[in-house]
Amino acid sequence: MKKTLAIIGLALCCFAAKAQQTVTSADIFLGLKKLNVLGSVLYVAAHPDDENTRLLTWLSKDRLYRTGYLSLTRGDGGQNLIGDEQGVALGMIRTQELLAARRIDGAEQFFSRAFDFGFSKNPQETFTKWDRETILADVVWTIRRFQPDVIITRFPTTGEGGHGHHTASAILANEAFKAAADPKRFPDQLKWVQPWQAKRILWNTFNFGGNNTQRPDQFTIDVGGFNPVLGKSYGEIAAESRSQHKSQGFGVPRSRGAAMEYFATTGGSAPTSDILEGVETDWKRVAGGAEVAALIKAASTSFDFLQPQKSLPQLAAIYKALEKLPEGYWRNQKMGEVRQLMAWCSGLFMEATTSVQNAVKGDTLRVGINVINRNDAPVKWNRFSLAGRDTLLNTALPANRNIGFVHHVYVAPELPNTQPYWLREKMQEGMFTIRDQQLIGQPDITPAFTASFSLDIAGVPVQFNLPVQYKYTDPVKGELLQPVFVMPAATVFSTPDLMIYPKGAEQPKAMQVQLNANRRLQASAAVAVRSSDKEITQPYQPLALEKNAARTFNFTIDPKQVEGRERDALQAFATIKEGNNEQEAYLSTTSINYDHIPTIRYFYNDDVKMLHFPLKTVGKRIGYITGAGDKVPAALEEMGYEVVVLDEKGLLRNNLQQYDAIITGVRAYNTNDWLQPQYEKLMQYVQEGGNLIVQYNTSSQVGPLKARIAPYPFDITRNRVTDENAAVSFLLPNHPVLNFPNKIGADDFKGWIQERSIYHGTSPDPAFEKVLGMSDPGESSDGGSLMIAKYGKGFFTYTGLVFFRELPAGVPGAYRLMANLIALNNKKAF
Incomplete structure (x- = not known):
């Protein structure tokens, strides 16, 4: 059986709270042109909003390079212009804003484990919070996985960037430029990746904030061109991308016309005429690639914008030619791009959706599966897999007919809650704790459930992995898609967040614990609150709650709970008995909802702070x-x-x-x-x-x-x-x-x-x-x-x-x- 690589991008591009993203013939044509471009650039900075979106857009959509942005942090320590979220919650908002920006400018997004702890005036202070070697390892890991030909930093190593995080990002990028090529550095990574030496590392100099670091002798390129296929200038696309940083109030006007970018070389050979000078950016860099290049050129030359499905036989030939090449980075990358293009040319529509957003442990989730072959392409649906169950189909897809069925998924109690992977363990000072090496750098959470569609398109076996999504219709906004979340049967919520007991005027205070039923509960429950050395437990009582209903339990917290201490915390939890099954509900959940990003949900221990001073x-x-x-x-x-x-x-x-x-x-x-x-x-x-x-x-x-x-x-x-x-x-x-x-x-x-x-x-x-x-x-x-x-x-x-x-x-x-x-x-x- 031929090996296939899963394509996730088709689904993730629809992960925001919006209708299914459409793909035009212009996108397909540029994708065909990109097949003959084998160059990559990685941009490195410290925060969401640090990236040069105009340069990223030009690299991705004009030069058609594989382009990435490594933001060392998720922007957790900034201020929030659109709400009251702070800390890790703000970091999750800015993560999604970055992903929204990348969907527009065409670049890919990566992160390190570094936590944005707020403004830092110099890198020395920054490295007191970030473990320098750990974050360097993350930058090296990203370079080795992405294999950029050129690395670009937004900031210099000498401090002109103003923020200690900015300078630290440049220092780490320049160290990683050399370390990534050294097999003795971070050898544990070599189980998955190989050492990689980029051709050069450049500093993208700037003129903003009253600080002009651009010089006439620096290498320059004009990134302000117009793309007639897309009907927009790169400045216009970049403005749409940057304006996704809404929590920072960074909406910007569209720009048109020439726009020069300046670069200083900080490692490797200096360019004189091209940013990837000295790098083979076509199929000459792969042994046996000449046949592939010729096939791609023929496909792009004969592309029919009105009938893109006519390109499928040529894409199938390209794919088979790629299969014959030796295993390697660009072979595998381009095979994935070809599979994506084949789906686009066939007008293939695939979805796996539910009518509920929360998949509650112990419940069954009804998932609607739909596939449509909208361009009458030669497509055969072989197999469908979801949650460990395979469905054999072996059926040719007729033209423009909705083929679908319902798949029921049991949400097992042992499934993990849908939680951002960087929040699963207690964080260290200045860094998230992530033990799975292959998760490091990933921008988003793993979907709660992934549906796998195995098909043949024009004789080529392809597999598409899509997240199961919640689909609903808003009376104002129309059809929308949101993530699905695996939830425990019950959660708790405590109020107030904080209780003050002024010394000399101590009075008992009321505290409420709300037990939320995420599915129907016919049980008995005992609710308790626990401080560092005391526990108050209410006796078991019958509990019959319908789905999404709640019961409030009242507690009177005596000042003696914090006697002798300036601060303490109360944690609420409930013990729920359903027949012979006993479980503890101790997590609370928070949802973050804004129109420009998907719903964010995360779990935490809902401690109530007690202060006695x-x-x-x-x-x-x-x-x-x-x-x-x-x-x-x-x-x-x-x-x-x-x-x-x-x-x-x-x-x-x-x-x-x-x-x-x-x-x-x-x-x-x-x-x-x-x-x-x-x-x-x-x-x-x-x-x-x-x-x-x-x-x-x-x-x-x-x-x-x-x-x-x-x-x-x-x-x-x-x-x-x-x-x-x-x-x-x-x-x-x-x-x-x-x-x-x-x-x-x-x-x-x-x-x-x-x-x-x-x-x-x-x-x-x-x-x-x-x-x-x-x-x-x-x-x-x-x-x-x-x-x-x-x-x-x-x-x-x-x-x-x-x-x-x-x-x-x-x-x-x-x-x-x-x-x-x-x-x-x-x-x-x-």
Whole structure:
């Protein structure tokens, strides 16, 4: 039996929340042309959005090279413009945004195990979080698997990229350029791959952010061409690709016309006329490839755009010629491309879909299988496989008729939950834990179920592996496809996320645990919550829940649960008895839903943080203006404040003097155009005794950057303190914000996560008082993290302190300092 390689791309291109992706004759024609191109380029940088999408588009769609982007991180440590997801949840959003971008520009996507822990000022700091040898191994692994002829870095090794992660990505890429070719480096990888030496490594120099690294003597190419087959310029396609980075607000205009890219050589031979100079990029690089090249040229020359199925005999001949070649990288790569083209030319439509998104353990999943031979091509359907069951068909597919059947899949209890593979194990500091070598670098999760279609097309045996997808019709958006998830029979959800027990005012607090039935449960259940040394268990009680129903269990958590400790955590779990079967439900699940990416679902232990520390508050009612999304309002409510979320109408109509403080969320002035017209009203609120606290805004061009936000002028910089343990000095130790109602000291800055402060204020009017001094190692102290001005009877505060990270993380000092900011306009002497 002839060996076939599975093609997954046909299915994964449809994995976003959209209708089936269509393929045009233009795509097929370019695919035919690409068969005669045997060159590859790998672009390397640190984050989602670092890639040069215009260059990737040109490499992929003009030069027709196999093109890849290795982003060392998934962007977990950035800010989120479209929601309140942070950390690993944000990383999952940005992963899908990168995949959406690659579907447009034609490149492939890879990652390392590195975690984006936030802004880093230099590579030395970066490598204190990333294990340098481990991440280098990941870059080497990607190079050995992808076998690029040329490697390109977005950033230099000398620091002009500004971000420590940027510089580190270039350092690692240049080290890997040599290490990938050395069989003594990371020899365990050689079970699957071979050493690989790229021809050269280039730095794609740049001119942005006020930093011009381009020089007249550098190698240049024009990537701004127009592709008449696609009807778009590469700048237009690249803009569509880059605009997928929606969580970062990176929508960009389409560009047209010449666009020069500059390159400096950092390893290997320098190019003088072509980026792949010195590399055979046609079939001369493969022994016996001349016959294949001639067949491909004939197929592309005679291609009929109106009847692409006429190319099938030529594609079959190409495939058979490829089979005769020695086993090798380009032979196997091109065989996969030919199989893809044969499916496209035949107009072959295949799908495996369900009418439910959750495949619950213990249930049976009904999967609809459909295949249509839309171009009357010579196609025979031999076999279908799903979840360990084979169906023999051996039937010729008639022209344009829907051939299908229903396949039932038992969702076995031992199946793993559908979880991003990089979250399956507890992560290390700065890195995800991934033990399966072959998973490293993969961009996405493995589908819950994969359907295998084995066919003959024009006499060539091919196999297509497609994910089983959830298909539904939205009354506004039409037919949509989403991933399917394997789920446990039950999950738990706890609320609140955090409970504060102020010392000296400890009171019992209510906690709710919701048991969610993902399938019908006829059982008995006992629900418990457990801290580090105590457990509260409710007795077994009958539990009859229909699918998607829930039961809430109430607990009263006594302060004694955290007696003698500053912090603890409660974990909820349920023991469920169904007949003789007993199982424990302890995982919670979260869904992330945005229109531009597929549904994301992941599982986690839903711990409730318990904090026991000295905390006093003054004031009761707070108006909160949301910005780019954060979880500060929930933290304020746990402190005991009543929080009223103010939108444009609420701010316009309400008497603002009813609020003890008004707080703006992160980037509020960048994202809310309507705040500018409310400037005078907010200033009047402060002047009459109010307290306006503005959390950081960026100095980017997102939204009304030049909006007036304070009663006195000041500027916003990109200055930040990235060391979460940086020493903090008290510039005005007698200022009320450091003394009332809580005495703030050095201990209040212990236990902070990721960073201290970002987007500091600078060049302030003399009316501003700088309260705190802090800096990263080797830098001068910066007082722009907390600036307070008296205006009339009230106070205005601008702060870059990352309350949006510290409060949800349960950092006591952040709560105490926020309480003092809220108390600034209190007339009581401290």
